[in-house]
Amino acid sequence: MSKNEIIASIRRNKPSLIELELPDYQQFREDIDTVSLFKQQVNEAGGSVIECNRGDIEKILSDNYQNVSEVYSLIDEFNPLDNRSADDEPSEYKNLDLVVLNGKFGVAENGAIWVPDSNLSQRIIPFITRNLVLVVLQMSLVANMHDAYTEIGKFSEGFGVFIAGPSKTADIEQSLVIGAQGPLSLTVFLV
Amino acid sequence: MSHPKLANIFLKNEDRVNWHDKALWFVREKRDVAVNKVKGWEELREVAASIKSNVLSNLDNYLLQFEENAIRNGIKVHWAMNATEHNEIVLKILQENGAKHIVKSKSMLTEECGLNPYLEKSGIEVIDTDLGERIVQLANEPPSHIVLPAIHKRKEEIDALFVEKWGIKGGNGNAEYLTREARKHLREKFLIADAAITGVNFAIAENGGFVVCTNEGNADMGTHLANIHIACMGIEKIIPEMEHLGVFLRLLARSATGQPITAYSSHFFKPRPGTQLHVVIVDNGRSQLLGRPEFRKSLHCIRCGACLNTCPVFRKTGGYSYESVIPGPIGSILGPGTDMEKYNSLPFASTLCGSCTDVCPVKIDIHSQLYKWRQIISPKKGTSIKKLAARVTGNILGNPKLFRLSATIGTVLLRYLPGSLMKNLTAWGKGRELPKVPKQRFRDWYIKNRKE
Ligand code: SF4
Numbered sequence: 001m002s003k004n005e006i007i008a009s010i011r012r013n014k015p016s017l018i019e020l021e022l023p024d025y026q027q028f029r030e031d032i033d034t035v036s037l038f039k040q041q042v043n044e045a046g047g048s049v050i051e052c053n054r055g056d057i058e059k060i061l062s063d064n065y066q067n068v069s070e071v072y073s074l075i076d077e078f079n080p081l082d083n084r085s086a087d088d089e090p091s092e093y094k095n096l097d098l099v100v101l102n103g104k105f106g107v108a109e110n111g112a113i114w115v116p117d118s119n120l121s122q123r124i125i126p127f128i129t130r131n132l133v134l135v136v137l138q139m140s141l142v143a144n145m146h147d148a149y150t151e152i153g154k155f156s157e158g159f160g161v162f163i164a165g166p167s168k169t170a171d172i173e174q175s176l177v178i179g180a181q182g183p184l185s186l187t188v189f190l191v
Numbered sequence: 192m193s194h195p196k197l198a199n200i201f202l203k204n205e206d207r208v209n210w211h212d213k214a215l216w217f218v219r220e221k222r223d224v225a226v227n228k229v230k231g232w233e234e235l236r237e238v239a240a241s242i243k244s245n246v247l248s249n250l251d252n253y254l255l256q257f258e259e260n261a262i263r264n265g266i267k268v269h270w271a272m273n274a275t276e277h278n279e280i281v282l283k284i285l286q287e288n289g290a291k292h293i294v295k296s297k298s299m300l301t302e303e304c305g306l307n308p309y310l311e312k313s314g315i316e317v318i319d320t321d322l323g324e325r326i327v328q329l330a331n332e333p334p335s336h337i338v339l340p341a342i343h344k345r346k347e348e349i350d351a352l353f354v355e356k357w358g359i360k361g362g363n364g365n366a367e368y369l370t371r372e373a374r375k376h377l378r379e380k381f382l383i384a385d386a387a388i389t390g391v392n393f394a395i396a397e398n399g400g401f402v403v404c405t406n407e408g409n410a411d412m413g414t415h416l417a418n419i420h421i422a423c424m425g426i427e428k429i430i431p432e433m434e435h436l437g438v439f440l441r442l443l444a445r446s447a448t449g450q451p452i453t454a455y456s457s458h459f460f461k462p463r464p465g466t467q468l469h470v471v472i473v474d475n476g477r478s479q480l481l482g483r484p485e486f487r488k489s490l491h492c493i494r495c496g497a498c499l500n501t502c503p504v505f506r507k508t509g510g511y512s513y514e515s516v517i518p519g520p521i522g523s524i525l526g527p528g529t530d531m532e533k534y535n536s537l538p539f540a541s542t543l544c545g546s547c548t549d550v551c552p553v554k555i556d557i558h559s560q561l562y563k564w565r566q567i568i569s570p571k572k573g574t575s576i577k578k579l580a581a582r583v584t585g586n587i588l589g590n591p592k593l594f595r596l597s598a599t600i601g602t603v604l605l606r607y608l609p610g611s612l613m614k615n616l617t618a619w620g621k622g623r624e625l626p627k628v629p630k631q632r633f634r635d636w637y638i639k640n641r642k643e
Contacts, residue, residue, distance in 0.1 A: 003258075003270035006426065006474045010251040013482030020245040020431055023238045023438065030230045041451060090416050091382050109229075109441075110451035123463055124415035127408050127455075145437040145452075155398065155433065158264075158461030162440075164452050167408035171323035171339065172366040173346045174214050180322060180370060181377055182408025182455070 025146040034108040034141040039190070041111030045165025046178045047186035054191045057135065061100065064187075065131070068097035074121060075100050075135055090124040099129035105140035106188070107148045107162070113188065114148065116160035123159050127167075132183040134163065138190050193536035198508035207345070212506040214342060219500040221449025222550065228451075229441065239438050240554035243491040246429055247481060253396040253429045254472065260399025261470060264461045269471045274304035277473045281306060281388065281421055282313055284469055288419055290315070290385035294377075296403070296410035297321045298390025299337055299494055300423050300473060303516045306388075317388075318380045320409035322373050329356050335510030337517060338447050338496035343509050377409070387413030391424035391470070392493070393439055397432045400460040401470065404443065404453040411457055421469045422459070426477050427490040439493060442552035446495040476529050485563050489524050491553040498547035498557055504540050513537060520547035524560040527568065538564035 039049045052060060057077045065071070071080040072093070078100055101120065103113035113134050115126060126132050142148050152160070167182030178184065202208055226232050246253060258268045271277035277300075285293065293310065295301065295317055307317045307328075319328045323340035327333065329352050334340030341349070346364030353372055354361045362368035389410045394401040401422060403410045414420040430439065444450040462468035481487055499505045499519030510518035515526040515534055523541060526534030538561045541547075547557040 001270070002272040002276060002474075005272055006270055006472070006478060007251045007255065009474065009478035010254070010426070010481060013478055014250055015248050015481075015484065015487065018241075018244045018248040020249075021238075021241050023242075023435075025437070027234055028229075028231045045450070045454065094378075094382060107452075112452050112456070122415070123411070127411040127415060145441050146434070149434045149437045152433070155400070155458075155460070158459075158463070160458045160460075161411070162452065162456040163454065164450075164456075165454050167406065167454055169322045169370060169407050170448070171321070171326065171341055172349055172369055173364075174217060174339075174342075175346075175366040177367050177370040179374070180407035180409070181320065181374060181381070181412045 028144060028146060030143065032108060032143060034143055035138060035190070037108040038106050038111060038141050041108065042106075042165065042186075042188050043111075045111045045186075046168055046176075047111065047165045047188055049188045049190055051138075051190045057189055057191070060189075061098075061133070065098050068131070070096045071098045071100075072096055072125065072129070073100040074119070075102055088122070090122055090128070093122065093124055093128050096125070096129040098131045098133065099125050100133040100135070101126060103134040103136040103140075103163075103188075105142060105148070105151055106136045106190075107143075107145060108141055109144040110164055112145075112148075112162040112164040114152065114160060114162055116155070117157040120159075126161070126163060127182045129183055131185045131187070132163075132166070133187045133189060135189045135191060192514065194508070194512050194514075194540040195536065197512040197514060198540070201509040201512055202507070207343070208507060208509075210345070211343060211509055215339075215500045215506045218339070218448060219497070219550075222446055222497055222500065223449075225445040225449040225451060229445065235438060235441060236552055236554050239442055239552060240491060242430060242435050242438065243553050244488075246431065247427070247487060247490055249431075250426060250429065250481070253431060254426060256396040257394055257399055257429055258472075260397070262399070264399050265468065266399065266462065267467065267469045269469060271471055271473045271475070273475050274473075277304045277423065277471055277475070278306055278309040280471050281423070282310060282315075284419065284421060284467075285310070285315060285386055286313070288385065288467070290419060292380070292384050293317045293386050293388060294320050294380055294384040294409075294413040294417065295324075295388040296390065296405060296413055297324055297340070298388065298423055299517060300390055300425050301388065302333065303475065304423075304473070306423075318377070318384075320377055320380070320413055321405070321407060322370065322409075325373060325377065326352065329353075333511075333516070335518065336496060336499055337494050337519075338499075343511070377412075381412045381416050384413060384417040386419035386421060387417040388421045388423065389414060391422050391428050392443070393430050393436060394424055394428045394470070395431075395433050395436070396429055398460065400433070400458055401428075402436060402440075403457050403459070404440075404455065405457075406448075406450075406454045408455055411455055414457075414459070415463065418466045419469070420459070420462070420466070421471065423471045423473060425473050425475070427492075443493055443495055446497040446550065446552040480525075480528050483528070486524060486528055486560055488555050489521065489528070489557075489560060491555050492521055492525075493553055495552055497550040497552065501546045501550050503542055503544065503546075508540070513540065520557045520561065521555070524557060524564060527564050531568065535568045538562075538568060 166186040167180040169180040326341040335343040505519040523537035545558045
């Protein structure tokens, strides 16, 4: 069996054990304003940030997205008619204009937002929609990726994704185009 | 063909060479800006390199641990000794499920294994979904760069290609228009796909999960729509613990494109209910490489592409001059390890300026390994190092017109010139005095010394 062959070959060829050092993540700690850095990074990643109170979310959404027909929301503050069941085929979501989800937490150094299975009804949703809105608690922001994984801790869900900005590509002559195969826009509600 | 011969072909089109050089240097500069913002970047590289050293010294156990945890999570794990076996495993999974339409996100491993042509022979449609990869696939070409697959193509060529293949209206090379057209085309492919194939950026031993990074969202569009996800990984992709992702994700995108992180870093642990998730673990010569102490460290590679972008020879000669799946400095040390005869000119496709080593996020001693390969290859070929190196560097540096086109090459060499190495090892540096930086411009020095 190839498994045994590969393992045997590795055992023959590997160097003697080099201990795993405990990385000192403290040395990467910086004195930063997490909120302003996070906002800046979301912008640089091609997204936008709206700072508001939870209570304002619904009004802002209805004002900003008047011409969208298919909307899907998993936040308590905003309940458009269109909510569907989790049993739908993922391709059923192909015409979504707007998806609104809670992010678990945000990362200041890169504007990334952690969205695990438990914040989703279907994994495809944040990717297939034309416009994505993520609601993130200001309190939840962490400084960097080391803190992010401390925050995640022992993960026991099936899937999770860091989302930083809308989808993008620069594959044509290095000119950046926002909106590749995933969403064309990302808006973060920082509450 | 050897690197010098192929490079000569690329060098014929001066405009393209000049553009290619500039575009990659632009990416390299973005990398510098991003890296300079990180407190403790050098220490972060150290940490990454030490994790990788530990991984290589305990690879068997980590792989077994990964497998055990992945299986517990409902992932099916397969092992492939070589490329053929990898392809057979993937085909078998697809055939057992009657899968005919496949979408694939970027994976250098599947390129290495020649998966696409293999599947196509069996009547399976494979669509590369990364825009750059789709472009080269339509043109019937391999990627010329590991992160920027279509960097050798101009926008007008891409425009003409889309017009020809998809019958769309031309867009005068407008990148946004062409990207939108590709988006429409790829949407259709995602929606009908029976299976999605992805690479793996990092596989986590302690919990059996793995991470795939993209900017376009193409890996996620594929995997969350199709009912089968096959992820293909080389044995070296393992990291011990989830928290180590913090280190590697901070390094990867900054080194690759100068972004602090890719748009999507997707962590897969369990299949979506009612669907299949397969991981194929591939050796294909890696465990042999592990047994060569002087070259072992090349297995640290996280395929960020930084060494390609910074390399004056790569920028001036293009990815196809290397003829290997992985081009550039890292490809030039991996290539000879797999087939020394075929790739014997690659270790000479370098000025040994050491810039690759300086930018490598996992601290691979790339330029020293290039030198070591030269030592092994030269006696076998019965050619002097000087002669071979002269053929390669002579092509790029020996053409004053081409050379002048690029101010950047001088900048790199001056900035990263490890004097003793340059003087002793490259044909054109040998026995010559190096310039006193920064008093004399490299070009002046070069021209002067060449005349001597
Ligand atoms: S060798 Fe280093 S710099 Fe080059 S692609 Fe690999 S990780 Fe990146």
